[in-house]
Amino acid sequence: MKQKLPEPMQRAFAEAAAAAARGEVPVGAVVVNAKGEVMASAGNRTLQDRDPTAHAELLAIRAAAKAMGSERLIECDLYVTLEPCAMCAAAISFARIRRVYFAAADEKMGAVEHGPRFFSQPTCHHRPEVYGGIGEGKAKELLTSFFKNRR
Amino acid sequence: MKQKLPEPMQRAFAEAAAAAARGEVPVGAVVVNAKGEVMASAGNRTLQDRDPTAHAELLAIRAAAKAMGSERLIECDLYVTLEPCAMCAAAISFARIRRVYFAAADEKMGAVEHGPRFFSQPTCHHRPEVYGGIGEGKAKELLTSFFKNRR
Numbered sequence: 001m002k003q004k005l006p007e008p009m010q011r012a013f014a015e016a017a018a019a020a021a022r023g024e025v026p027v028g029a030v031v032v033n034a035k036g037e038v039m040a041s042a043g044n045r046t047l048q049d050r051d052p053t054a055h056a057e058l059l060a061i062r063a064a065a066k067a068m069g070s071e072r073l074i075e076c077d078l079y080v081t082l083e084p085c086a087m088c089a090a091a092i093s094f095a096r097i098r099r100v101y102f103a104a105a106d107e108k109m110g111a112v113e114h115g116p117r118f119f120s121q122p123t124c125h126h127r128p129e130v131y132g133g134i135g136e137g138k139a140k141e142l143l144t145s146f147f148k149n150r151r
Numbered sequence: 152m153k154q155k156l157p158e159p160m161q162r163a164f165a166e167a168a169a170a171a172a173r174g175e176v177p178v179g180a181v182v183v184n185a186k187g188e189v190m191a192s193a194g195n196r197t198l199q200d201r202d203p204t205a206h207a208e209l210l211a212i213r214a215a216a217k218a219m220g221s222e223r224l225i226e227c228d229l230y231v232t233l234e235p236c237a238m239c240a241a242a243i244s245f246a247r248i249r250r251v252y253f254a255a256a257d258e259k260m261g262a263v264e265h266g267p268r269f270f271s272q273p274t275c276h277h278r279p280e281v282y283g284g285i286g287e288g289k290a291k292e293l294l295t296s297f298f299k300n301r302r
Binding site: 127 | 200202203205212216220221222236238239241242247259260265271281287301
């Protein structure tokens with residue numbers, strides 16, 4: 001029997017699928033507060049918005065900050081379908097996110113377990129708890145199928 | 152005789168001073184195209200916008216992408232009064248910025264010459280040319296005076 005994904009990760013996957021349907025690289029992210037209530041969710045929109053910073057995590061963090069009226073998302077957790085890049089990892093740290101749950105690792109652009117490993121840097125001043133591999137297979141499948149269809 | 156700063160860096164300093172006047176950490180950034188025309192400029196707005204991602208560079212890149220109608224700022228250069236952090240360095244790379252000119256180095260949060268040294272990572276797929284120390288004294292003065300006044 002397959003293990004059920006946490007509710008917010010399921011929603012992150014729905015955002016990723018919606019991004020793919022728009023022709024965007026399929027990544028989705030969700031911010032929940034300490035009670036588990038969804039503060040914001042977003043899919044990648046770099047092409048649609050013509051904005052190189054419009055990664056799912058950055059959009060979800062910005063929307064959650066707006067919803068909560070604070071630039072610090074104290075006790076909030078972030079669910080994302082792909083290992084965050086350096087831009088998003090730093091934004092996660094600045095936003096004081098408590099826990100990060102991600103699905104697939106990203107050898108090419110990831111900055112949590114790969115490359116700069118941002119949260120392990122001495123210049124990282126807030127380190128979230130990190131849990132990887134939550135729905136990894138599903139995320140890889142989504143990405144592989146997306147890039148296969150594009151070739 | 153003091154060397155005159157390049158026009159876009161002067162404008163970045165004006166943005167930094169305006170940020171300080173708003174109570175924000177004084178950092179300013181300007182994006183110019185290949186002809187040297189200013190595409191966008193911004194000062195730090197993290198507190199005003201209650202947005203942890205509202206660093207000067209990120210705002211200037213987003214505004215320039217909007218002005219140019221493209222998520223890739225081909226042949227554009229960025230001037231910024233402080234060494235970019237990991238979030239901004241990655242955004243600079245994603246936006247395909249050609250050259251980065253920065254004033255003061257940032258030992259605490261910088262990600263170009265410090266910490267993750269993002270542009271030197273194998274997970275960085277576009278590396279701009281980087282020129283540091285352009286107006287370094289002026290930038291340090293602005294930051295020191297800002298933090299002195301806050302204590």
